[in-house]
Amino acid sequence: MTLTRFVSKNAFRNKRRTALTIVSIAFSLLLLTVMMTIWRAFYLTEGSAESAQRLITRNKVSLVFWLPSYYRGKIRAMPGVKQVVNESWFGGQYKDQKPENMFAQFGTDPQEFFDVYKDLSIPPDQLAAWQKDRAGCVVDAELAKKHSWKLGDRLFIKGVIFPFDLELTIRGIFTSNQPTESIYFNSAYIDEGFPQIKGRAGFFGVLADSPENVPKVAKEIDETFKNVERPTKTESEHAFQLGWIAMMGNVKAFILSICLAVVFAILLVSANTMAMSIRERTREVALLKTLGFTRGKVLVLFVGEAVALALAGGLIGALTASALIRAAANAPGLNFFLSGVRVTGLTMLVALLVAATVGLVSAFLPAYHASRQNIVEGLRHIG
Amino acid sequence: MSTATVPRTATQTKVVQARNVSKVFKRDAFEVKALDDVSIEIGAGEFLALMGPSGSGKTTLLNMIAAIDRPTSGELLVLGDNIFRFSDGQSARWRNEHIGYVFQTFNLIPVLTAFENVELPLLLTKLSAQQRRDHVMTALKLVGLEDRVNHLPKQLSGGQEQRVAIARAIVSDPTLLLADEPTGDLDSHSATEVLDILKRLNEDSHKTVVMVTHDPHAASYAHVTRHLEKGMLLPPA
Numbered sequence: 040m041t042l043t044r045f046v047s048k049n050a051f052r053n054k055r056r057t058a059l060t061i062v063s064i065a066f067s068l069l070l071l072t073v074m075m076t077i078w079r080a081f082y083l084t085e086g087s088a089e090s091a092q093r094l095i096t097r098n099k100v101s102l103v104f105w106l107p108s109y110y111r112g113k114i115r116a117m118p119g120v121k122q123v124v125n126e127s128w129f130g131g132q133y134k135d136q137k138p139e140n141m142f143a144q145f146g147t148d149p150q151e152f153f154d155v156y157k158d159l160s161i162p163p164d165q166l167a168a169w170q171k172d173r174a175g176c177v178v179d180a181e182l183a184k185k186h187s188w189k190l191g192d193r194l195f196i197k198g199v200i201f202p203f204d205l206e207l208t209i210r211g212i213f214t215s216n217q218p219t220e221s222i223y224f225n226s227a228y229i230d231e232g233f234p235q236i237k238g239r240a241g242f243f244g245v246l247a248d249s250p251e252n253v254p255k256v257a258k259e260i261d262e263t264f265k266n267v268e269r270p271t272k273t274e275s276e277h278a279f280q281l282g283w284i285a286m287m288g289n290v291k292a293f294i295l296s297i298c299l300a301v302v303f304a305i306l307l308v309s310a311n312t313m314a315m316s317i318r319e320r321t322r323e324v325a326l327l328k329t330l331g332f333t334r335g336k337v338l339v340l341f342v343g344e345a346v347a348l349a350l351a352g353g354l355i356g357a358l359t360a361s362a363l364i365r366a367a368a369n370a371p372g373l374n375f376f377l378s379g380v381r382v383t384g385l386t387m388l389v390a391l392l393v394a395a396t397v398g399l400v401s402a403f404l405p406a407y408h409a410s411r412q413n414i415v416e417g418l419r420h421i422g
Numbered sequence: 423m424s425t426a427t428v429p430r431t432a433t434q435t436k437v438v439q440a441r442n443v444s445k446v447f448k449r450d451a452f453e454v455k456a457l458d459d460v461s462i463e464i465g466a467g468e469f470l471a472l473m474g475p476s477g478s479g480k481t482t483l484l485n486m487i488a489a490i491d492r493p494t495s496g497e498l499l500v501l502g503d504n505i506f507r508f509s510d511g512q513s514a515r516w517r518n519e520h521i522g523y524v525f526q527t528f529n530l531i532p533v534l535t536a537f538e539n540v541e542l543p544l545l546l547t548k549l550s551a552q553q554r555r556d557h558v559m560t561a562l563k564l565v566g567l568e569d570r571v572n573h574l575p576k577q578l579s580g581g582q583e584q585r586v587a588i589a590r591a592i593v594s595d596p597t598l599l600l601a602d603e604p605t606g607d608l609d610s611h612s613a614t615e616v617l618d619i620l621k622r623l624n625e626d627s628h629k630t631v632v633m634v635t636h637d638p639h640a641a642s643y644a645h646v647t648r649h650l651e652k653g654m655l656l657p658p659a
């Protein structure tokens with residue numbers, strides 16, 4: 040036997056109580072993990088400030104129709120607009136038509152692109168290199184990993200819609216919270232390769248100065264380009280999420296208060312269990328001290344026991360949450376909202392840390408008390 | 423018996439030297455004088471029985487010797503150490519090394535097997551798992567329970583439980599064995615077994631034994647019997 044084994048034997052002394060404690064901690068941490076995951080998904084990932092501030096202006100009739108490039112300047116001049124960038128879908132083919140080789144290629148303006156898409160990050164030197172090379176491109180880090188691309192590699196994209204091909208050099212690799220499955224190159228390449236469509240853009244990415252101004256800016260753009268040859272349709276990048284984002288303040292407080300309540304509840308559950316189980320062992324504590332256990336050892340034994348129980352509950356809760364969210368993300372009806380939402384390793388780690396802290400805090404007072412207990416009194420204790 | 427077989431310390435060293443030890447328990451307005459000016463010397467290798475009516479201070483004296491309680495006044499040296507100068511940690515380690523304590527109610531940990539109960543004090547030492555195992559088995563053999571190692575306390579009889587408790591008390595090979603009414607909860611047959619073991623530990627392993635008892639038959643196993651009355655130690659008979 041070791042002291043660790045002694046702790047675990049103690050933890051499972053009253054099997055039913057231990058099981059109930061673990062289950063209640065597991066339930067609480069399940070809830071906490073789900074809440075943290077939702078928070079992450081809606082607030083840290085898709086709900087990032089830039090995403091909520093971004094609009095897409097496209098041809099009102101269909102995405103396949105073009106818009107005049109000069110709209111960009113006009114949009115930029117509107118109140119509430121911070122940045123505008125043109126984007127054109129090239130629709131070319133990499134290697135072959137196999138699904139694993141499919142990704143989107145967009146022509147855009149390297150000078151302004153990353154200002155609008157601030158949630159994509161790229162090292163400054165790579166951005167500068169891209170801005171200098173008219174035949175350069177930047178690629179999503181996930182794509183680069185998938186295809187083992189490195190900086191300086193050359194990509195050959197065969198034109199499908201357009202009667203010319205792209206020969207690009209990878210100048211930058213950008214990362215994003217969510218896979219974009221895209222590469223971006225200088226739209227001047229299209230203008231030069233196919234001068235007939237010079238002066239036109241596929242759509243515009245618009246960055247408003249605040250999430251609140253997004254609806255106003257959308258309205259303003261579409262009002263301005265209403266009675267023209269090519270009218271526009273402007274919508275938020277995550278239009279369906281707008282409701283969420285508008286409410287985000289409240290949702291945030293709501294999630295936070297649930298998390299706090301959950302943590303507080305397990306703290307009480309765990310504290311109660313530990314206090315009870317330590318009190319029952321008053322005599323044993325005195326015995327241990329008679330055998331030569333110091334105060335510190337007694338404290339560690341009990342705190343260790345509580346932390347072990349809480350961690351067991353936490354692990355069960357976090358793993359169950361992970362499985363549940365995985366299942367929900369694949370379930371018809373829910374997958375629309377939850378696609379790509381996962382319980383990350385970091386979230387798990389946070390959940391386990393919370394559990395361990397709860398165990399520690401809940402056991403500390405009764406354990407400290409027990410460790411200071413007078414041996415003589417303890418040995419005389421009946422019960 | 424040739425002098426060579428008697429440990430050098432047996433005739434010379436005093437294991438316990440108590441001088442004018444008093445202990446007063448204060449409970450709200452009440453004061454209980456549990457020990458009243460007790461002076462006693464216990465030599466190495468001695469087997470001392472401490473008798474006296476309930477409440478006469480026997481347990482209190484034993485607790486003093488084990489450094490789990492402090493006198494209100496007086497001097498007490500145990501194994502030459504002024505144990506009341508010790509910090510909590512020091513006295514815990516000192517007990518672990520030098521004192522074996524046997525209780526009337528056994529005080530085994532119910533979720534641990536006989537083996538694990540005996541091993542408990544060794545978890546505080548630097549011994550390896552194999553060394554611990556050897557010590558535990560030696561102790562269990564000494565009390566005749568080597569075939570009960572994996573039994574839980576509830577699967578043992580009272581007499582067997584007390585023998586496990588004795589094994590636990592001697593596993594770290596302490597100098598001083600303190601037993602507080604070790605046969606108080608046992609039938610006469612089990613009591614005899616336990617007393618025989620204590621006697622053997624005293625004679626063969628040269629443990630100094632201090633045993634509290636109500637029972638004159640039990641006291642007859644000891645070399646010396648002393649009586650406490652209302653906290654006062656009566657002069658030797």
Ligand SMILES: Nc1ncnc2c1ncn2[C@@H]1O[C@H](COP(=O)(O)OP(=O)(O)O)[C@@H](O)[C@H]1O
Nearest residue numbers: 415416447454456475476477478479480481482
């Ligand atoms: N921790 C304590 N608090 C208060 N009184 C105590 C305490 N321990 C012992 N006493 C009192 O001291 C006296 C001696 O107790 P004790 O040494 O246990 O007697 P014995 O072991 O001889 O029966 C008794 O009157 C008892 O009530």
Ligand SMILES: [Mg+2]
Nearest residue numbers: 480481482602
């Ligand atoms: Mg007593």
